[in-house]
Amino acid sequence: xxxxxxTKIGTLPEDFPVHMTPIISIRDLEKxxxxxxxxxxxxxxxxxxxxVFALLGPNGAGKTTLISTICGLVQPSSGQVFIGGxxxxxxxxxxxxxxxxxxxxxxxxxxxGVRDLVRLSRGLFGLAPDEKLLEEILKDxxxxxxxxxxxxxxSGGMKRRVLVAKALIHQPKILFLDxxxxxxxxxxxxxxxxxxxxxxxxxxxIILTTHYIExxxxxxxxxxxxxxxxxxxxxxxxxxxxxxxxKELMIELSDTLPEIPExxxxxxxxxxxxxxxxxxxxxxxxxxxxxxxxxxxxxxAGLRFDDIHTKQSSLExxxxxxxxxx
Amino acid sequence: MNFQAMKSIYFWEMARTRRTLMQSVVSPVLSTSxxxxxxxxxxxxxxxxxxxxxxxxxxxxxxxxxxxxxxxLSNASFGIYFPQFTGMIYEVLSAPVSFLEITVAYVGAAAxxxxxxxxxxxxxxxxxxxxxxxxxVWMVTFFLLTAITFALFGFIIGIxxxxxEKLQFLPLLIVTPLAFLGGSFYxxxxxxxxxxxxxxxxxVVYLISGFRWSFYGQSDVSLGLSISMxxxxxxxxxxxxxxxxxxxxxxxx
Numbered sequence: 001x002x003x004x005x006x007t008k009i010g011t012l013p014e015d016f017p018v019h020m021t022p023i024i025s026i027r028d029l030e031k032x033x034x035x036x037x038x039x040x041x042x043x044x045x046x047x048x049x050x051x052v053f054a055l056l057g058p059n060g061a062g063k064t065t066l067i068s069t070i071c072g073l074v075q076p077s078s079g080q081v082f083i084g085g086x087x088x089x090x091x092x093x094x095x096x097x098x099x100x101x102x103x104x105x106x107x108x109x110x111x112x113g114v115r116d117l118v119r120l121s122r123g124l125f126g127l128a129p130d131e132k133l134l135e136e137i138l139k140d141x142x143x144x145x146x147x148x149x150x151x152x153x154x155s156g157g158m159k160r161r162v163l164v165a166k167a168l169i170h171q172p173k174i175l176f177l178d179x180x181x182x183x184x185x186x187x188x189x190x191x192x193x194x195x196x197x198x199x200x201x202x203x204x205x206i207i208l209t210t211h212y213i214e215x216x217x218x219x220x221x222x223x224x225x226x227x228x229x230x231x232x233x234x235x236x237x238x239x240x241x242x243x244x245x246x247k248e249l250m251i252e253l254s255d256t257l258p259e260i261p262e263x264x265x266x267x268x269x270x271x272x273x274x275x276x277x278x279x280x281x282x283x284x285x286x287x288x289x290x291x292x293x294x295x296x297x298x299x300x301a302g303l304r305f306d307d308i309h310t311k312q313s314s315l316e317x318x319x320x321x322x323x324x325x326x
Numbered sequence: 327m328n329f330q331a332m333k334s335i336y337f338w339e340m341a342r343t344r345r346t347l348m349q350s351v352v353s354p355v356l357s358t359s360x361x362x363x364x365x366x367x368x369x370x371x372x373x374x375x376x377x378x379x380x381x382x383x384x385x386x387x388x389x390x391x392x393x394x395x396x397x398x399l400s401n402a403s404f405g406i407y408f409p410q411f412t413g414m415i416y417e418v419l420s421a422p423v424s425f426l427e428i429t430v431a432y433v434g435a436a437a438x439x440x441x442x443x444x445x446x447x448x449x450x451x452x453x454x455x456x457x458x459x460x461x462x463v464w465m466v467t468f469f470l471l472t473a474i475t476f477a478l479f480g481f482i483i484g485i486x487x488x489x490x491e492k493l494q495f496l497p498l499l500i501v502t503p504l505a506f507l508g509g510s511f512y513x514x515x516x517x518x519x520x521x522x523x524x525x526x527x528x529x530v531v532y533l534i535s536g537f538r539w540s541f542y543g544q545s546d547v548s549l550g551l552s553i554s555m556x557x558x559x560x561x562x563x564x565x566x567x568x569x570x571x572x573x574x575x576x577x578x579x
Contacts, residue, residue: 033579034579071420072419072420073416073419073420073578074578074579075574075578075579092422093328093422093424094422096420096421096422097422099420101416101417101420103413103416105413106413107412107413107414107416108411108412108413109412109414111345116338116341119334120334120335120338120417121417121421122334123330123331123333123334123335124331124334124335124417124418124421124422124423125330125331125421125422126328126329126330126331126422126423127330128330166417
């Protein structure tokens with residue numbers, strides 16, 4: 001895609017202070033489905049222009065409902081959503097023009113051709129056909145060779161690319177990716193990450209939902225965790241990881257240790273399998289990690305060790321802890 | 327108005343017809359020819375005239391209406407049901423398109439396709455029997471109104487249906503019988519008196535009667551009544567569609 005591919009869009013209000021106001025602003029959004037199931041409980045969230053925001057949560061937490069409500073597929077029970085300053089109910093045309101959506105569910109279209117499908121998407125957004133842009137986007141997503149293939153001839157990964165092409169053909173400022181890598185192979189997942197990072201470089205704001213934590217860890221600037229319809233945490237990814245991140249020090253012993261000596265009981269050590277390792281957990285942000293004291297105590301107890309290594313807890317562990325706590 | 331979007335949906339729907347050309351165009355020609363062989367030839371030869379018109383010519387307006395109604399209905403119901411079935415509807419609903427624009431595009435495409443079929447039947451019938459059209463303006467009016475009304479009706483069914491059975495249920499069990507009993511192949515006068523009264527409860531009677539009048543100047547009910555009933559039916563469909571928009575019924579949970 002050429003550099004100006006996403007910069008031509010002039011649909012933000014002219015006096016819109018891009019750097020000061022969030023590009024998406026969600027206020028007290030609630031959704032109770034007609035069956036009585038409350039999928040969203042007073043969700044408020046601001047998304048900044050140009051950031052990659054990852055929405056994490058277990059299945060059924062409300063991720064898709066939140067995205068669908070922002071995009072206009074689900075009617076909120078109460079609350080408001082502003083996209084680029086436009087209310088997504090009363091000024092839905094202006095609001096929706098800024099948004100591209102890649103849904104989680106793969107539509108079961110069979111006979112339609114790739115190019116026809118992507119052309120239709122552009123038309124729906126009220127834009128005249130642009131064959132040059134179409135070619136650029138299809139080439140960029142490695143779909144050009146399949147441009148006239150029917151959907152049924154494509155692999156699952158290729159179909160997902162078609163959905164991305166459809167979401168990009170109207171040059172949105174904001175791209176929603178609902179579970180972009182669910183059920184795709186490693187190569188396509190890497191590809192998807194590459195696509196996201198290039199879009200971010202072009203200034204597109206990206207909101208993705210996932211339950212692959214490594215995806216959020218790899219791509220996101222900020223992370224929101226949703227569980228049972230409540231947004232339980234929104235944090236810069238780096239800050240989140242250091243704040244909640246715990247570090248572990250693994251000590252591989254030279255000799256088997258039947259039990260932890262009395263002198264070391266105060267450190268909260270865990271004895272590993274076969275008594276050949278000790279695990280020490282500490283707070284990486286703490287004033288004192290206690291490592292020096294521990295190592296001295298180990299020497300005094302006459303324990304010899306072959307190796308020492310540390311491990312930082314991943315976003316996945318943080319996430320599991322959070323959801324469990326709720 | 328997002329005309330570009332309406333155009334896109336309209337031509338997308340029309341393109342689907344091209345892929346199923348045999349089914350959409352060749353089959354109505356074939357079935358019309360069969361009707362003429364069976365009703366016009368075999369049975370019609372024993373019925374000399376109905377209301378001063380040869381039986382073969384008498385059934386032409388009814389045949390056109392029959393196809394127009396069933397085709398509008400099935401095209402529109404399938405047209406809006408299918409993207410819900412495949413999941414592609416998300417795209418239309420998240421685009422800057424109003425419900426009104428969505429309806430005009432889908433209903434317009436469905437009505438257009440049905441009218442093309444109606445026109446083909448009209449031309450095919452011309453090979454079998456001499457046809458005259460006494461009131462061309464009224465003929466076009468009834469033609470258009472019927473196509474649009476039944477396409478709207480089909481659109482409603484397509485949104486209401488959440489499985490293929492429901493999609494087929496109303497057209498097959500209600501609309502087709504009403505259309506057949508609506509006087510396509512006979513004049514209401516030919517029924518026993520009690521049944522004549524029952525027949526007047528069938529809205530299709532008014533459509534066919536009005537349409538036939540525009541051909542031969544003969545009708546079962548008055549022109550005014552025909553056009554009024556047609557407009558009422560259209561009004562009811564428009565009202566229901568408006569209600570669907572307002573509530574987001576089935577489309578927007």
